[in-house]
Amino acid sequence: MKLQYLSHSAFLVTTNDGMRILIDPFLDNNPKSPVKSSDIQADYILVSHAHGDHLGDTVKIARRCGALTICVYELANILKNEGIETHAMHIGGSHIFPFGKVKFTIAHHGSKTEDGIHAGQPAGILLTIEGKTIYHAGDTGLFLDMKLIGEMNAIYAALLPIGDNFTMGIDDAVKASEFLNPNITIPMHYNTFPVIAADPQEFVDKLQKNNRECKILEIGEIIEI
Ligand code: NI
Ligand code: MN
Numbered sequence: 001m002k003l004q005y006l007s008h009s010a011f012l013v014t015t016n017d018g019m020r021i022l023i024d025p026f027l028d029n030n031p032k033s034p035v036k037s038s039d040i041q042a043d044y045i046l047v048s049h050a051h052g053d054h055l056g057d058t059v060k061i062a063r064r065c066g067a068l069t070i071c072v073y074e075l076a077n078i079l080k081n082e083g084i085e086t087h088a089m090h091i092g093g094s095h096i097f098p099f100g101k102v103k104f105t106i107a108h109h110g111s112k113t114e115d116g117i118h119a120g121q122p123a124g125i126l127l128t129i130e131g132k133t134i135y136h137a138g139d140t141g142l143f144l145d146m147k148l149i150g151e152m153n154a155i156y157a158a159l160l161p162i163g164d165n166f167t168m169g170i171d172d173a174v175k176a177s178e179f180l181n182p183n184i185t186i187p188m189h190y191n192t193f194p195v196i197a198a199d200p201q202e203f204v205d206k207l208q209k210n211n212r213e214c215k216i217l218e219i220g221e222i223i224e225i
Helices: 058-065 073-080 146-152 170-180 200-209
Strands: 002-007 010-014 020-023 044-046 068-072 086-089 094-097 100-106 123-129 132-136 155-161 184-188 222-224
Touching: 020 123, 044 058, 058 068, 058 073, 068 073, 073 086, 086 094, 146 170, 155 170, 170 184, 170 200, 184 200
Parallel strands: 020 044, 044 068, 068 086, 132 155, 155 184
Antiparallel strands: 002 010, 002 222, 010 020, 094 100, 100 123, 123 132
């Protein structure tokens, strides 16, 4: 499959069959995204939580593309009222979709919509496609259960927030990578706004000291995994 970094915590996964799975599509109000929501084609949208920088342009893209939005139950109910098709799941549950398997994990964070409506719990996402597992941590602080997630899943790529303030910073994300034990670690959720400024090279260097591979993706960059 192909994994494209769209900036912030937004990624686009394209399977070998050409199915497009969009994660946390924050594009139109994202100062770092060269891509606008109208440029994106998606068949499925995975949303970690309801904050504006993750839910982002989900409704617009889902309406235009007819994409199925996959998220926790409470957020799915809110989105259903916006007239888009949803598949509700919850923490600890997994489901097989035509593109592969999705499982939601815990994330220590909040999940209110921009309108102040509680949208259930925030989540992390385990996505298994073509035998490879990607873990998108969503927005979260470090938690010890990442060790369990790493033990029970052969994670190929761990997408971890490093921007601090709202989520893990670099040192906690280094520990998270140790717990999760992925083949590669990819930083996200940094430098979009001044308050989450972080140097991804510092993350790479600290992981390298632990013999862990880290790949900084440029905005728009696509890797084959
Ligand atoms: Ni958030
Ligand atoms: Mn966020």
